[in-house]
Each structure stands twice: as structure tokens, then as C-alpha cells.
Amino acid sequence: MTSADFRFIRELAYRQTGIVLPERKQHMVYSRLCRRLRALKLTTFKEYCQYLLDTPDELGQFINALTTNLTSFFREKHHFDYLKNTLVSSWQQQQKRRIRIWSSACSTGEEPYSMAMSVASLFGNASCDTKILATDLDTNVLQKAQSGVYPIEALENIPNEYQEKFLMRSGSQIKIKDKLQQHIHFKQLNLLNDWPMQGKFDVIFCRNVLIYFDNDTKTQIIRKFRRLLADDGLLFIGHSETLHQISDDFSLIGQTIYKPI
Ligand SMILES: C[S@@+](CC[C@H](N)C(=O)[O-])C[C@H]1O[C@@H](n2cnc3c(N)ncnc32)[C@H](O)[C@@H]1O
Missing domain, CATH: 3.40.50.150 (Vaccinia Virus protein VP39)
Incomplete structure (x- = not known):
């Protein structure tokens, strides 16, 4: 994942969800999105960023991959x-x-x-x-x-x-x-x-x-x-x-x- 790929991803995530992804989260973003790349048989993040631009339907999967869903019954x-x-x-x-x-x-x-x-x-x-x-x-x-x-x-x-x-x-x-x-x-x-x-x-x-x-x-x-x-x-x-x-x-x-x- 190049810095240009990460910049594209964090800006899209921010616009769509409000979620802020600082540099230190790059590794987390990488591992969460790798699954999407594999599922789509894409080999680089550059291809995935282009895919996001060309395929509006991917946006939902992109968002689902980036959210943190940790929760439990009677938490707090x-x-x-x-x-x-x-x-x-x-x-x-x-x-x-x-x-x-x-x-x-x-x-x-x-x-x-x-x-x-x-x-x-x-x-x-x-x-x-x-x-x-x-x-x-x-x-x-x-x-x-x-x-x-x-x-x-x-x-x-x-x-x-x-x-x-x-x-x-x-x-x-x-x-x-x-x-x-x-x-x-x-x-x-x-x-x-x-x-x-x-x-x-x-x-x-x-x-x-x-x-x-x-x-x-x-x-x-x-x-x-x-x-x-x-x-x-x-x-x-x-x-x-x-x-x-x-x-x-x-x-x-x-x-x-x-x-x-
Ligand atoms: C860490 S969980 C918190 C779950 C629960 N409220 C709790 O405290 O256990 C955060 C949730 O916020 C959701 N979320 C993130 N951005 C959101 C947005 N812009 N609109 C609605 N939900 C969002 C995520 O999908 C995720 O399920």
C-alpha cells in the first residue's frame, strides 16, 4: 500500500463515514482491506482504489471492512x-x-x-x-x-x-x-x-x-x-x-x- 493509496482510502473513508484514519492505522487498514483484494482477485491497492472509483457498489463492502465493531452484552x-x-x-x-x-x-x-x-x-x-x-x-x-x-x-x-x-x-x-x-x-x-x-x-x-x-x-x-x-x-x-x-x-x-x- 503506497502512501498515495492510503491517502485515497483515508479520504474516501472520511467523506463516507466520518471515520478518521491516522497514519498509525495504516497497518490495520491494510489487513482489513487485504481480504477485499483477495475476494476480488486484485493484486495491488492501486487496482483496488481504481476499482472503488469504477464500481460504486464496492463502497458498502469497503465501509464494512473498515468499521470497528467491538461490542458485548451489558458493556459498561x-x-x-x-x-x-x-x-x-x-x-x-x-x-x-x-x-x-x-x-x-x-x-x-x-x-x-x-x-x-x-x-x-x-x-x-x-x-x-x-x-x-x-x-x-x-x-x-x-x-x-x-x-x-x-x-x-x-x-x-x-x-x-x-x-x-x-x-x-x-x-x-x-x-x-x-x-x-x-x-x-x-x-x-x-x-x-x-x-x-x-x-x-x-x-x-x-x-x-x-x-x-x-x-x-x-x-x-x-x-x-x-x-x-x-x-x-x-x-x-x-x-x-x-x-x-x-x-x-x-x-x-x-x-x-x-x-x-
Ligand atoms: C465499536 S462499535 C460500538 C458498538 C456499541 N455502541 C458499543 O459501545 O458496544 C462502533 C460502531 O459504530 C459504527 N459506525 C462507525 N461509523 C458510523 C457512522 N458514520 N454511522 C453509523 N455508525 C457508524 C460501526 O459500524 C460500529 O459498529
Whole structure:
């Protein structure tokens, strides 16, 4: 991969996804895209860059190859404890009739399923219409998320109280039961583009994705979250992320939990 190839790739990735790829990530980019070269039987990155220019359909595969999808059930567990112990109980007390939750970089689905388990006491309650929207840019991870199938090792992170209730075991795999899955709607959405949603959300999770963006992109996205968040809603971001110097529209109320000002 020449520096010209890397420059082309990082600029295309930035324009399409907002993801910043510094020089130090060149090796990672190389190994992730090598698989595409092999699949397409191309021998040089120069050919691959030309292929990207000539074949707009390759863009999706290019993006899927470059995203980092690391996630797990109940990752940063304090957020799910807060959801269950603080938010759900206050919604129940207020007799709230409509709850909208958004997992905005849901990867392979562990995050929205963990949210769903945490708020499950609201499901099936005829007077409270509860929905979780789960979106990501990467179409491969969305397919996995939609299948609801995970290796059995994933159980290590799922509290016992939820295992019987929401999961089925089959050999070396677990599957999310339909009664949980039916409350989650998976859709492809690029945080960089226009968003079709109009209604207000009570909770937005945008965790461990802002780290890949520069400050301008973060600022724009956070501004858009503010518009879509209810005045009494909350925004949850990842453990190494902050809104400091990114947005004045929010104040910190817990560990990487923000409320609109
Ligand atoms: C590291 S994962 C985080 C998953 C989950 N939120 C968590 O914290 O465990 C980051 C996800 O952000 C997605 N992503 C990257 N750029 C994006 C963009 N512009 N729009 C939407 N999703 C994006 C990636 O595809 C990836 O699945």
C-alpha cells in the first residue's frame, strides 16, 4: 500500500463515514482491506482504489471492512443499571405511555438487546408503547444483529435473571427469544447523513463511535441528537468519550450520561 493509496482510502473513508484514519492505522487498514483484494482477485491497492472509483457498489463492502465493531452484552454495565433502576422506575411512576429508545451505533446488536432486557418490564404493558430503534452504518453487523444468534460464551456477560427469560440455547449458540426481539427495529443509518426520524427519543445511546470522528463531526452529530432528544431525555456516550468542548447543550449527570440543558 503506497502512501498515495492510503491517502485515497483515508479520504474516501472520511467523506463516507466520518471515520478518521491516522497514519498509525495504516497497518490495520491494510489487513482489513487485504481480504477485499483477495475476494476480488486484485493484486495491488492501486487496482483496488481504481476499482472503488469504477464500481460504486464496492463502497458498502469497503465501509464494512473498515468499521470497528467491538461490542458485548451489558458493556459498561452501569448504563444498563441506570436504565433499569432509575429510568424505568421513574417512567413507571409517571405512567408514561410512550417510550422511544435509540441505539445509534448498535454494531452486532448486543447493546440494543441489553437495553431491551433492562427495560423488559415495560414490554407487554398495554398502556405503554415501547420501542427500541437500533441503527448502524455497517450492513454486515446489522445482519448479525437481526439474527439474534451469538456464541454461548456471550452468556458470561448476561445477568442470570435474563438468561432463562430471554434466551434459548442450541448447542454452542444462544438465540434471543422473539418476545424480546420484536421490540427492536434494526435499520441502516449513517450518522453523517440526514436522519429520517422525527419523533423525540427518551434515551439515545451513542457509545464508542464518537472516538472515531473529529471534533467537527462530533459537534454536528451531538447537535442533531439534541434536536431528536426529548427535553427530559438522556444521552449516553462511551467510557472514553466526552462532550467537553463539543457541545454546550448538555450537562453531565452520571458516568458518561448527559441531560439537555
Ligand atoms: C465499536 S462499535 C460500538 C458498538 C456499541 N455502541 C458499543 O459501545 O458496544 C462502533 C460502531 O459504530 C459504527 N459506525 C462507525 N461509523 C458510523 C457512522 N458514520 N454511522 C453509523 N455508525 C457508524 C460501526 O459500524 C460500529 O459498529
